[in-house]
Amino acid sequence: xxxxxxxxxxxxxxxxxxxxxxxxxxxxxxxxxxxxxxxxxxxxxxxxxxxxxxxxxxxxxxxxxxxxxxxxxxxxxxxxxxxxxxxxxxxxxxxxxxxxxxxxxxxxxxxxx
Amino acid sequence: xxxxxxxxxxxxxxxxxxxxxxxxxxxxxxxxxxxxxxxxxxxxxxxxxxxxxxxxxxxxxxxxxxxxxxxxxxxxxxxxxxxxxxxxxxxxxxxxxxxxxxxxxxxxxxxx
Numbered sequence: 001x002x003x004x005x006x007x008x009x010x011x012x013x014x015x016x017x018x019x020x021x022x023x024x025x026x027x028x029x030x031x032x033x034x035x036x037x038x039x040x041x042x043x044x045x046x047x048x049x050x051x052x053x054x055x056x057x058x059x060x061x062x063x064x065x066x067x068x069x070x071x072x073x074x075x076x077x078x079x080x081x082x083x084x085x086x087x088x089x090x091x092x093x094x095x096x097x098x099x100x101x102x103x104x105x106x107x108x109x110x111x112x113x
Numbered sequence: 114x115x116x117x118x119x120x121x122x123x124x125x126x127x128x129x130x131x132x133x134x135x136x137x138x139x140x141x142x143x144x145x146x147x148x149x150x151x152x153x154x155x156x157x158x159x160x161x162x163x164x165x166x167x168x169x170x171x172x173x174x175x176x177x178x179x180x181x182x183x184x185x186x187x188x189x190x191x192x193x194x195x196x197x198x199x200x201x202x203x204x205x206x207x208x209x210x211x212x213x214x215x216x217x218x219x220x221x222x223x224x225x
């Protein structure tokens with residue numbers, strides 16, 4: 001079945017540091033890939049997405065590129081801020097499969113001033 | 114748009130009591146999902162509906178849990194009787210086209 005694997009957290013960084021959160025996936029069909037962010041006390045919200053190979057999703061300074069050859073969708077940001085502290089979830093929706101989204105376990109990011 | 118609305122936001126109850134969680138999806142969305150989030154198990158899909166019809170409830174932990182969607186603008190998740198291990202944050206999410214999910218703010222349930 002479909003699966004998403006994320007690097008375990010917490011990831012702890014100083015403000016203005018470079019961020020990478022790794023995500024790899026397994027899917028039987030042609031998935032769309034997503035990054036969701038969950039701020040403390042809130043529900044998940046879409047951060048960015050990509051629907052086909054080599055697409056790059058971007059939002060709020062975050063980027064991720066859909067790499068079919070490595071089945072990866074790593075999240076990056078060049079300079080993190082304290083306000084980026086949150087839990088980040090990688091997810092896929094397999095249009096060739098059941099359409100039920102598959103979420104990773106989430107990676108906690110803590111940014112210190 | 115008001116987004117997905119969930120109520121109550123917080124619920125504290127005693128073991129054995131019935132708990133009802135409510136969700137109003139975004140207007141026009143035809144799919145609704147109920148999730149449970151805990152530190153130990155992460156985000157778990159409990160059940161989802163398409164056009165008000167339950168499609169897959171294989172994630173519902175046991176018979177104490179039930180969910181209904183009587184119309185396109187309302188869904189409930191009921192736990193009867195509740196147990197301390199049901200303590201978690203319960204999220205409702207809606208979507209259309211099986212793409213981006215829109216989550217509600219969640220209901221934080223504590224069963225004593």
